[in-house]
Amino acid sequence: LLGAIGVKIPTRRFPFAFGRLAQALAEVAQVSAYLSPPEPPAPPPLPEPSLRIEAVSPPPALVEKANLRDYAEAYRASLEDPGAFFGPFAREFIWERPWKEAYDPQSRLWFKGGRTSAAWNALERHLPERAQQVALITLDGEGRLEKWTYREVWDLSRRLGGVLKALGVRVGDRVALYLPTGAEAALSLLALARLGAVHVALPVGLGPEALRERLLQSGARLLIAADGYYRRGQLVPLRPVVEAAVSGLDLPVLWHPRGSTEFLERASEGRPVEAAPVEAQHPLFLLYTSGSTGRPKGVVHGHGGYMVGVAWALRYLFDLRPGEVFHTTADLFWVVGHSFGLYAPLLLGGTSLLVEDRPDHPSPPAFYERLGRLGVDVLLTSPTVLRALRRHGEARPTGLRLVGSVGEALAPEVWRWAQEHLAWPLDNWWQTELGAPALATPLPLPAKPGYVGVPLPGVEARVVDAEGQVLPPGAKGHLVLLRAGPAQMVDLLGGESPWQRGLYWTGDLATGDEEGYFRILGRTDEVIKVGEARLGTAEVEAAVLTHPQVAEAAAIGVPGEEGEEIAVFAVPRNKDLPQELKPLLAEKLKAHLLRHLGPVNPPRIYFVESLPRTRSGKILRRLLKAELLGLDPGDTSGLEEEYGAGKAS
Numbered sequence: 233l234l235g236a237i238g239v240k241i242p243t244r245r246f247p248f249a250f251g252r253l254a255q256a257l258a259e260v261a262q263v264s265a266y267l268s269p270p271e272p273p274a275p276p277p278l279p280e281p282s283l284r285i286e287a288v289s290p291p292p293a294l295v296e297k298a299n300l301r302d303y304a305e306a307y308r309a310s311l312e313d314p315g316a317f318f319g320p321f322a323r324e325f326i327w328e329r330p331w332k333e334a335y336d337p338q339s340r341l342w343f344k345g346g347r348t349s350a351a352w353n354a355l356e357r358h359l360p361e362r363a364q365q366v367a368l369i370t371l372d373g374e375g376r377l378e379k380w381t382y383r384e385v386w387d388l389s390r391r392l393g394g395v396l397k398a399l400g401v402r403v404g405d406r407v408a409l410y411l412p413t414g415a416e417a418a419l420s421l422l423a424l425a426r427l428g429a430v431h432v433a434l435p436v437g438l439g440p441e442a443l444r445e446r447l448l449q450s451g452a453r454l455l456i457a458a459d460g461y462y463r464r465g466q467l468v469p470l471r472p473v474v475e476a477a478v479s480g481l482d483l484p485v486l487w488h489p490r491g492s493t494e495f496l497e498r499a500s501e502g503r504p505v506e507a508a509p510v511e512a513q514h515p516l517f518l519l520y521t522s523g524s525t526g527r528p529k530g531v532v533h534g535h536g537g538y539m540v541g542v543a544w545a546l547r548y549l550f551d552l553r554p555g556e557v558f559h560t561t562a563d564l565f566w567v568v569g570h571s572f573g574l575y576a577p578l579l580l581g582g583t584s585l586l587v588e589d590r591p592d593h594p595s596p597p598a599f600y601e602r603l604g605r606l607g608v609d610v611l612l613t614s615p616t617v618l619r620a621l622r623r624h625g626e627a628r629p630t631g632l633r634l635v636g637s638v639g640e641a642l643a644p645e646v647w648r649w650a651q652e653h654l655a656w657p658l659d660n661w662w663q664t665e666l667g668a669p670a671l672a673t674p675l676p677l678p679a680k681p682g683y684v685g686v687p688l689p690g691v692e693a694r695v696v697d698a699e700g701q702v703l704p705p706g707a708k709g710h711l712v713l714l715r716a717g718p719a720q721m722v723d724l725l726g727g728e729s730p731w732q733r734g735l736y737w738t739g740d741l742a743t744g745d746e747e748g749y750f751r752i753l754g755r756t757d758e759v760i761k762v763g764e765a766r767l768g769t770a771e772v773e774a775a776v777l778t779h780p781q782v783a784e785a786a787a788i789g790v791p792g793e794e795g796e797e798i799a800v801f802a803v804p805r806n807k808d809l810p811q812e813l814k815p816l817l818a819e820k821l822k823a824h825l826l827r828h829l830g831p832v833n834p835p836r837i838y839f840v841e842s843l844p845r846t847r848s849g850k851i852l853r854r855l856l857k858a859e860l861l862g863l864d865p866g867d868t869s870g871l872e873e874e875y876g877a878g879k880a881s
């Protein structure tokens with residue numbers, strides 16, 4: 233029982249041939265870890281998190297070649313004169329008419345008076361130099377890999393535009409999509425953008441009522457739908473869902489029958505349409521938020537500012553160079569997919585890899601192998617995917633240069649895992665409403681694991697109290713923005729504007745440090761009030777994840793005797809953890825948490841096989857809370873269908 237006598241088994245460092253043996257030894261060590269003597273009494277609480285995080289410098293090889301040379305200078309210039317800062321970059325794109333004002337602080341609109349087209353800039357602009365370069369690589373759920381050159385994407389999307397025009401789609405019309413990630417979806421988005429129509433991508437898997445509600449709310453006049461999609465290798469039929477959703481509505485459906493090339497054949501027969509330049513703030517798309525906190529909100533983004541904002545982020549934050557391959561594991565029908573699966577890579581003349589099925593399907597090694605084989609340079613994924621890969625264990629060399637993480641807080645443990653096994657991690661914080669990253673740690677800045685980073689050019693952020701008073705470094709409060717970058721939304725449907733009292737209220741809980749780095753601690757409405765302390769869910773979860781036996785964790789606050797108690801839902805790293813070992817592990821976790829969190833009441837620990845998530849991969853804590861307390865969970869239309877009733881034990 234090597235673990236019990238304190239011998240650490242460095243399984244990851246075992247040569248590949250010894251993998252099995254290492255695995256077996258590790259299992260012995262794991263089991264014995266539960267049997268080891270109780271932990272010593274809790275030492276005094278650790279100092280404020282900002283003081284214990286050590287900055288890590290990016291590898292010099294990355295810094296030397298980074299597109300962003302001097303963050304501080306860029307940031308200063310962007311605040312002093314946003315127009316003068318983003319203007320030259322925006323001029324790399326084609327504008328039918330130049331803007332009058334790069335940024336109008338009153339209306340918060342960018343490039344007012346300018347006329348352009350995101351589709352034009354994504355395709356036509358590259359034809360002279362990149363017609364034969366691959367724009368998209370698609371891997372569908374049946375394993376079919378296809379490469380599409382800029383010329384092909386341009387040609388097919390303008391012909392599909394012709395088909396849509398013949399179906400009556402006009403400038404400003406909203407068209408809904410219910411298509412999985414793939415060529416058909418990408419071409420449809422580009423065809424609609426080309427017409428000046430507004431695409432409304434809806435997540436596949438959404439149930440009939442939720443689909444119908446969004447179709448009605450968005451006022452869509454056409455629906456482009458697939459009759460099935462693949463999840464973990466299985467074809468999930470969609471036709472019944474779509475038929476139920478549109479029944480009785482005057483809404484035509486353009487079908488993409490899976491397993492046939494009918495959709496693309498039909499597209500290729502269309503009469504090509506030229507791109508219609510539109511006003512900079514003319515809507516490009518309407519997209520719903522993830523619904524983590526309640527009912528999803530409909531966010532509208534325009535052509536001009538959005539185009540400039542996402543392309544800037546891809547070049548200067550994700551550091552992509554022309555001709556390189558970018559891949560995001562986010563589905564095309566989320567904002568990460570819109571911005572970085574489609575628009576930004578094409579706007580910059582890059583290549584984007586689009587994959588229909590889950591990244592770790594059929595297995596994590598297959599994922600690593602694919603990244604290497606297809607030459608992916610930069611990956612943008614989520615903490616959920618990183619945690620799943622980490623749980624699996626050893627990673628294989630992938631050739632990645634950078635790995636971005638977005639969507640949830642990236643716990644320091646997971647940051648370190650990604651740095652050691654994948655590539656230099658780039659945590660980045662933003663929202664559907666913002667269109668592109670707002671806080672991040674761009675090269676050449678050092679990273680502080682657990683801290684997402686600093687405001688990017690064009691963005692001003694603060695931590696404030698409920699009255700909007702700025703709080704000192706180290707204090708927890710509301711993350712607000714004083715201004716946002718060019719990719720911010722132009723309109724919002726079915727929700728209150730986040731701009732209140734002159735500030736953009738993000739809804740997130742954060743703290744800042746002396747050097748201007750921000751740490752996201754969770755959502756303000758999920759804060760756990762234990763005694764005098766206010767704990768963010770991400771703080772507790774990061775502490776749980778430092779325990780080697782935990783793969784995933786969600787923390788919520790539940791009513792206790794005095795104030796709230798912390799309840800932790802933990803997914804053990806060992807999938808087959810014997811029932812009789814659970815109480816022991818729970819005790820260890822409690823002690824572990826008390827050491828990390830200081831003097832709070834012992835948290836309640838529940839072991840679960842999986843956590844409920846939104847379809848975009850975020851932990852749905854409000855559902856755990858509702859299940860535990862027997863309350864109404866509210867709108868769960870965004871719930872990932874794979875979630876079984878979170879069997880707690």
Ligand code: ATP
Nearest residue numbers: 521522523524525639640641660661662663664752
């Ligand atoms: P809804 O607004 O409907 O409740 P949502 O806020 O989850 O859903 P999104 O716009 O997809 O919808 O997600 C934005 C949110 O995701 C942020 O407000 C933040 O809570 C979280 N988030 C995104 N990136 C990060 C990050 N790097 N670190 C911590 N949290 C993040």
Ligand code: MG
Nearest residue numbers: 521522663739
């Ligand atoms: Mg939100």
